Amino acid sequence: MKVSVIKIGGNIIDNPAELEQFLTDFSKIEGYKVLVHGGGKSATKMAQSIGLVPQMIDGRRITDAPMLDVVVMIYAGQINKHIVAQLQAKDNNAIGFSGADGNLIQSTKRNHPTIDYGFVGDVKQVNTKLLATLLEAGVVPVFCAITHDKNGQLLNTNADTIASELSIALSEVFDVTLTYCFEKQGVLMDSEDDSSVITEINEALYNKLKEEKVIHSGMIPKLDNCFNSLSRGVQKIKIGHHRMLQNSDIQHTTITL
Ligand SMILES: Nc1ncnc2c1ncn2[C@@H]1O[C@H](COP(=O)(O)OP(=O)(O)O)[C@@H](O)[C@H]1O
Ligand SMILES: CC(=O)N[C@@H](CCC(=O)OP(=O)(O)O)C(=O)O
Structure with a gap:
């Protein structure tokens, strides 16, 4: 059985017309599929509007307690629920998840020798069995970039990494194609x-x-995730503009080992 895992980043999410077009194309994909969304741009705007100073190091957001509140509200709330509602309007039976829901993605707080990333999580394990059951029940899972440590702590996790780790886990059961959609x-x-x-x-x-x-x-970090995923069982990885989902003539990049 095949599964398509699709990741969209902040630049699509931030543009309502692009997001609508993407979701229309995504809703037409047949077979099992999983959507992973970021939203870094919206989180940065919201954080700035309440006086927080966003800081990224090596593609990861430094996430102190007030910033964690912002990213949980924006990723697991505002963005995730809007996407789920729009997919429901397009007759896809979407359910929105953070990693805490159903213990779908457990992570550990990043422990760096010199940088304190705060509440940032590195993925430890995926509940593949539950995810496979959801897919087999006809659900379209929609994941945001929030995970948990199984001790009650929510953690912020890069959305590209979530897409990659879900793809690796699903590869134990399915043939997985992972597609990173962005504005280029x-x-x-x-x-x-x-x-x-x-x-x-x-x-x-x-x-x-x-x-x-x-x-x-x-x-x-996007390409580092790609090579890691390919070496751990993911069948195929593509990077490109979301229009390639429904138009095979659109140029894109295929990643190989
Ligand atoms: N050679 C390259 N080709 C395309 N994009 C590149 C390249 N080198 C750097 N980039 C940058 O990488 C960005 C994509 O990474 P990122 O912002 O993390 O994506 P996403 O929107 O998916 O979160 C692009 O917006 C672009 O500015
Ligand atoms: C730890 C960490 O960096 N988390 C990311 C999660 C969102 C994300 O990855 O969004 P894009 O895909 O839109 O960049 C962040 O807060 O920016």
Whole structure:
């Protein structure tokens, strides 16, 4: 059996017209599917509006107690419930989840020797059995970027990592295709030129382009997640613009080991 795991980032979520188009395309995907959403941009705006100062290190948000409240409200509340309602309107039987719900994603608080990330979690285990049961019951799970430590503490976890870890776990049971959708056409030779798509990238090319600074910022953790997922059983990974979901002519990047 096949499963499509799709991740969308803050730039789609922040644009209502793009989000609506994405959800229309997503709702038409046949078979088992899982949606993972970020929302970093909205969380940053909300945090600033109440006087908090957002800080990211290596693609991870420093999450103190007030920031944790903001990300739980924005990711597990506002964004997740809007997406679920929109998918229900499109006749997809979506249910929204954080990692705490059904103990679906348990994580451990990040323990870094020099940086205090605060309430940030690294995924420890996925409740694959419950997730498979939900898929087999016709549910479309919609995950936000909040996990828990099973001791009552919610933790903020990078959404790309959640998509990757769910895909790895589901690979024990299904053939998984993981698709990262964002605002660009794929991994680009020039990150400002959408016509410069690299159609296939392996780890050797990635390392070379990272060194040459062709690949930088948020694309680095995204691709690190991709190679980790491929080496741990995920069948296929694509990165590109969400229009590729319903139009196979749209250029995108395929990741290979
Ligand atoms: N070579 C590249 N090709 C495409 N994007 C790149 C590249 N190098 C860096 N980037 C940056 O990576 C960003 C995507 O990472 P991120 O912001 O984490 O995505 P998401 O919106 O999915 O959370 C792009 O907006 C782009 O600015
Ligand atoms: C720990 C950590 O960094 N969590 C992320 C979760 C959201 C996210 O990943 O959103 P995008 O996919 O839109 O970037 C954050 O708070 O920004």
